Amino acid sequence: MIYKLLQSLEKAFGIEEAKAHCDIPCGIYDPITAQIAALTVVRMIDLATDLDKNTAEKGLAYHNTVSRYVAVKEEHAEKVKHDVRVIWGDYLKAQHLEKYPDAHALVHKIMSLGSKARQTMDREAAVQLVEAVNEFAQIFWETKGIATKRAKAPYNPPLELVYPNL
Amino acid sequence: MLRLLKVSGNSLSPGYQEGDFVVIVKIPLFLHPYHHGDVIVFHHPHYGRLIKRIKVIDIAQGAVYVAGDHPESLDSRQLGPISLNALEGKVIWHIKKPRT
Numbered sequence A: 001m002i003y004k005l006l007q008s009l010e011k012a013f014g015i016e017e018a019k020a021h022c023d024i025p026c027g028i029y030d031p032i033t034a035q036i037a038a039l040t041v042v043r044m045i046d047l048a049t050d051l052d053k054n055t056a057e058k059g060l061a062y063h064n065t066v067s068r069y070v071a072v073k074e075e076h077a078e079k080v081k082h083d084v085r086v087i088w089g090d091y092l093k094a095q096h097l098e099k100y101p102d103a104h105a106l107v108h109k110i111m112s113l114g115s116k117a118r119q120t121m122d123r124e125a126a127v128q129l130v131e132a133v134n135e136f137a138q139i140f141w142e143t144k145g146i147a148t149k150r151a152k153a154p155y156n157p158p159l160e161l162v163y164p165n166l
Numbered sequence B: 001m002l003r004l005l006k007v008s009g010n011s012l013s014p015g016y017q018e019g020d021f022v023v024i025v026k027i028p029l030f031l032h033p034y035h036h037g038d039v040i041v042f043h044h045p046h047y048g049r050l051i052k053r054i055k056v057i058d059i060a061q062g063a064v065y066v067a068g069d070h071p072e073s074l075d076s077r078q079l080g081p082i083s084l085n086a087l088e089g090k091v092i093w094h095i096k097k098p099r100t
Helices: A002-013 A032-054 A060-091 A094-099 A103-119 A123-143
Strands: A017-019 A148-152 A160-164 B002-008 B021-025 B039-044 B048-058 B063-067 B087-095
Touching: A002 B002, A002 B087, A032 A060, A032 A123, A032 A160, A060 A103, A060 A123, A094 A103, A094 A123, A103 A123, A123 A148, A123 A160, B002 B048, B002 B087, B021 B039, B039 B063
Parallel strands: A017 B002, A017 B048
Antiparallel strands: A148 A160, B002 B021, B021 B087, B039 B048, B039 B087, B048 B063
């Protein structure tokens, strides 16, 4: 009744709009960037470990290369944390969190493992980071109603990643 | 001061949908402060007049941070903080379009 009255008013006099705007860029969320960054952390640890084992004389060249591996590890561990925070903070809404109440704890775990990946050369912790981000990716795709599959990454290290089954 | 506006877009769905009407009120902040969860109308320099829900109020900065209810809504990541001066009012009456 009231709605019909307002519709008549709108036809007669016009009513200004307030836009509940959705836009293309804000819909682009994908955990794959965090998954690849987590995998990169493991890769840098592997490269540094191999170099350390196979270098007898640890001179300037050795330190230069190790420094570069560590810098890339730092950068990608931080990228994991950043990209997961964006999806957690901007994409996941109350209705998702009701369905996945453990998501907060999982994100916190990723933050902690990401920090550990920066602080140490602990490969096991880095592999745990990959797996935690995989769990996060699985939740993300489930919120979109998209099934997932697990497959080994087609590059080193060949760890399993969660992919959307598109 | 009351204003009648029509909602376009779906960023506040499922609660607010395209074609709904809202009545907003703008009165001085000290008489009627904004709260977390209020649905507000504001002017954005790029997107024009928008309707969103308040997520965070930062009195020190004189701004609010907003988001939609829909997962693909624009939010403060794209919009940035919204100055309190840009607020046109908050929704006090929501007249829903008959749902089919």
